[in-house]
Amino acid sequence: MQIRYNNREDKIELPVKLTISFEKVFSMFKxxxxxSYVNHPFHKSSIAMVKxxxxxxxxxxxxxxxxxLEKHNEIISLLLNPLFPELLQENEIKAVSIPFTFTTFKLTSRFEKILQNAGNNYDLTVxxxxxxxxxIHACALILEHVYNYPVNLKRPFFFDIPDTTTNTIKNYRVAFNADFMEIxxxxxxxxxxxxDIKTLLDNFDNIDIWKxxxxxxxxxxxxxGLMSLFDVTTDELISEIRTNLLRRDDNITEILQENFRKFYNIPDLLFGFSVFNIDHNNLSSSRIKKEDSVVLKFEDEISCGGLFCNHIIDKIFLTQDTIAISDVEKYGVVTHQNSFYKKLKAKNIGSIILIPIKASSNEDIAIIEIASPRAFELNSINQNKLQDLTPLFKTAIDRFTEEHQNILEATIQENYTSIHPTVKWRFYEAAEKYHRENFEKKESVKIDDIVFPNVYPLFGQSDIKGSSIARNNAxxxxxxTQLSLAISVLKEACKSEMLPIYKELRFRVEEYLLEVKKGLKAGDEIGILDFLKREIYPAFNHIKEVNSELDTLVKTYMNRLDSHLHVVYEKRRDYENSVTLINNQLAAFIDKKQEDAQKMFPHYFERYKTDGVEYNMYIGQSLTREKKYDELYLYNLRLWQLQLMCEMENVALQATKNMNHKLRVASLILVHSxxxxxxxxxxxxxxxxxxxYNIRYEIIKKRIDKAHIKGTQERLxxxxxxxxxYSQDKDYDEYYKYIKYLQSKNLLGKIEKLEIEDLQGVSGLKALRVEVVYQKEFNTEKTITIDELIQEFN
Known part of the structure; x- marks a missing residue:
């Protein structure tokens, strides 16, 4: 009889003194x-055992x-034999154990082999x-068996036992038979x-009270105790896979790969998945939408028609049947080494299982990939092990699809129709009220209007000056350039072939060139391009065939054209690149500075890119629930805005160093008291x-940048x-202070006090115009912070 001692036994403190006794077995033999049992088959052997x-x-x-135990090893083993039938030695995992310590004796043959394979240093540990x-578990048993107070503390015991022959961990669930002991x-x-019992029920985690x-x-x-083990390794793996499939983890593919390596006992198994966006009108043109694939890694533009054979397309995308390719080489022969075979070979895959999962919320189909480097390790037989996991895959794919959709919607919200964080609380409040009233089945439920009363506006813009003229000139x-190039081709064509049509075409191109130099009118560009396409290009096609030198000239012409627009687009590209550069730098700068300004007091901010950048800000108590509003915050924000415009002027000037088409901006602030x-x-x-009444403010915003100084033709x-x-004298007094302060910082120069011409529907506007002092060593990372601004000004 083998005895296996637990090395931790002497360290375990328990409320019970453990006494080994075979009294109940002795009573059975007696x-x-x-x-009275003379005819019972156990009668004679029982007499011998009792003696x-x-x-x-x-x-x-x-x-x-x-x-x-060792002293009486032989008799104890004989005594316990009825509990260990010979026929079940190689099947059952069973042993006699000392409760709570897991010192075992009288083990079945199978249990002995399991512990031998675990290694000499392994102790049975729950x-x-x-x-x-x-x-506490022992105390609960005492309450139940001694005091007849059942405490529902039963929980499954598991042993995780290593198997050195396969380098894996096997999981066993433990069942205890307490028929042979008493407390x-x-x-x-x-x-x-x-x-006491009530106190214990309220203090499960307090070991001192239990002791x-x-x-x-x-x-x-x-x-x-009689202890039986049941191999639940597969069940545990399925449970672990289920848990992992429902996790939100960036490394989920790697985690699942480890799970499936254990599940199939293939240490180098590969796991991946891809999601296809399905075109039901043409399945073969369906394209990959998202991938974390074994086979298709980093190849986002793959279409299934150019990859899979018709058999896989039908099975995967049409009927959603699982496919096992047990021998990739055989698959390559059948498909004449198609693209999928080549990708499998490139990844050193010998066998693979493909599991299609159709998403519930849309037409997407995910393909789960389980692959082995060796042929026949994965096949149509062991693919059936996945049947219990298919519903879990579907749940995970549905969740992934939903989360992916949410990410897309969030991206759209962020980039196209974002709600500023300062006011988001009000939208959530309205949405919560709407859903609550719907739930309560109220009549005529309508979502609230989002209105913020009593807020003060601040408007500013940095407008690219002369943008329309610059665009027209480009x-x-x-x-x-394009017409001159066409004329040069026609000139040479006249020398090569004395055809009157070449002269006539050249005359008409020169007429168009003359008109362009005089100035463009609406529709001129479209008319010219249509003429070139309709009459000049057919002639060019003929010219190319007549003479190789003329062919070179035509190619020179064609190479100067934009490949997408089919026009010369050089000066316009320079102009547009310059506009984009200045817009991006101004927008990035103001966005970064805005984060700083929000810390002063939460306010609404929105920015637009036009030919330049313009922005709106609103500040007031109704915009926030977090902080009490004071007009001091409005004054500080106005000072910050003026200082910001000084810095944006410097940003714009710095940007001209990297422009092919030099552009300047003109800055404007609109004050509304x-x-x-x-x-x-x-x-x-x-x-x-x-x-x-407030519409007047919007009218001024739209018209003010085109206004002239009163009595002159000079633009403001x-x-x-x-x-x-501004419109009120108190605004002049306020901003004059800000200007004087920024003059002291050498950011602003000479001041002009001006009156503005009457606009349609608006009169009485005035303006301060102040020179910007440009900084030679301007650095966007070393501008004045709002905290420094407030501290110094106040």
């Missing part, structure tokens, strides 16, 4: 030894000295069961009252001023100066 056991009373009365947990209190055991009510060794545990130069209301327009998905906005438009 029963069958009685003459033997009576020679060793310590085996019946009980002992704690484990050396007695998973996730600390010593304190074992102590009784000793003289040390305090009496447990109803109040107070059940002191160590205060009860006797007499007998032995078009004019490109057309001049009275509060107004803004309302979110559902149809336009943006905020706008609310109320007829000019490069190198910031125009501050």
């Amino acid at each position: 029963k069958y030894a009685d003459t 033997q056991l009576e020679k060793f009373p310590e085996l019946i009365n009980g002992f704690s000295d484990l050396s007695i 998973r996730n069961f600390e010593d304190n947990s074992m102590y 009784s209190p000793t003289s040390k055991a305090p009496k447990i009252t109803e109040d 107070e009510k059940f002191p160590p060794n205060s009860y006797e545990f007499k007998g032995f 078009i004019k130069e490109d057309l001049t 009275n509060s107004l209301a803004i309302k979110f327009r559902m149809d336009e998905k943006q905020f706008d001023v609310d109320g007829a 906005t000019v490069p190198g100066k910031i125009a501050i438009v």
Whole structure:
């Protein structure tokens, strides 16, 4: 009889004193030894066993000295044989154990082999069961067996036993048979009252209270336990895979790959998946949408028609049947080494299982890939092991599809119709109210209008000056280049072939060139390009065939054309690149500075790119629930805005160093002293001023940058100066202070006080215009922070 000691046994503290006794087995033998069982098959053997056991009373009365197990090894083994049938030795995983310590003896052959393969240093240890947990578990058994108070503390015990022959961990669930033991209190055991039980029920994690009510060794545990193990490795793996499939983890593919390596016992198995966007009108043109694939890694533009054979397309995308390719080489012969075979070979895959999963929320189909480097390791037989996992795959794919859709929607919200964080709380509040009223089935439920009353607006813009003229000049130069190139081809064609048509075409091109140089009118560009396409290009096609030198000239012409637009697009590209550069740098700068300004007081901010950058800000109590509003914040924000415009002027000037088409901006600030209301327009998905009176503010915003100084033809906005438009004298006084402060910082120069011409529907506007002092060593990372600005100004 093999005895396996647990090295931790002496360190485990328990409320029970463990006494090994075979009294109950002895009683069973004594029963069958009685003459009333003379015909029972156990009768004669029981008589012999009773005589033997009576020679060793310590085996019946009980002992704690484990050396007695070895001393009486043979008789104990004989005594326990009825509990271990010979025919079940190689099947059952069973042993006699000392409760709570997992010292075992009398093991089945199969159990002995499992422990031998675990290695000499392995001790049977229950998973996730600390010593304190074992102590409390023993107390719960005492409550149930001694005090008849059932405590539902039963939880499964698991052993994770290594197998050195396969380098894997096997999982076993443990079942205990307590028929051969009994618990009784000793003289040390305090009496447990109803109040004690109530205290214990409320203090499960307090080991000190449990030890107070059940002191160590205060009860006797007499007998032995019968322990049976059941291999649940596959069940545990399926449970682990289920858990991992429902996790949100960036490394989920790697985690699942490890799971499936254990599941199939293939240490170098590969796992991946891809999601295809299905075109039901043409399955073969369906394209990959998302991949974390073994086979298709980093090849986002693959279409299934150019990859899979018709058999896989039909099975995967049409009927959603799992496919096992057990021998990739054989598949290559059948498909004449198609693209999929080549990709499998390139990845050194010998066999693969493809599991199609159709998403519930859309037409996407995911393909789960499980692959092995060796042929026949994965096949149509062991693919059936996946049947219980297919519903889990579907749940995971549905969740992935939903999350992916949410990510796309969030991206759209962020980049196209974003809601500013300052006011997002109000949208959530309205949505919550709407859904609550729907749930309560109220009549005529309507989502609330989002209105913020009594807010103060701030408007500013950095407008690219002369953008329309610059754009027209760029078009004019490109057309001049294109027409001049066409004339040069026709000139040479006249020398090669004396055809009158060449002269006539040249005359008409020169007429167009003359018109372009005089100035472009609406429709000129379209008319010229249509003429070239309709009459010049057919002639060029003929010219190319006549003479190789003319062919070179025509190619020179064609090479100057933009490949997509089919026009000369050189000056316009320079212009557009310059506009994009200045817009991007101004937008990036103001966005970064805005983050700083929000810390002062939460306010609404929106920015637009046009030919330049313009922005709206609104500040007031109704915009936030987090902070109390004071007009001091408005004044600070106005000062910050003026200082920001100085810095944006410097950003714009610095940008000209990297422009082929030099552009300058003119800056404008509009001051509005009275509060107004803004309302979110559902149809336009943006905020706008609310109320007829407040519309005047919007009219001024749209017209003010084109205004002239009263009595002159000079535009208010000019490069190198910031125009501050206002209507009340108190605004002048306020901004004059800000200007004087920024002059002291050498950011602003000379001031002009101006009156503005009457606009349609608006009169009485005035302006301050102040020169910008450009910084030679301007650095966007070393500008004045809002904290420094407030500290110094206040």
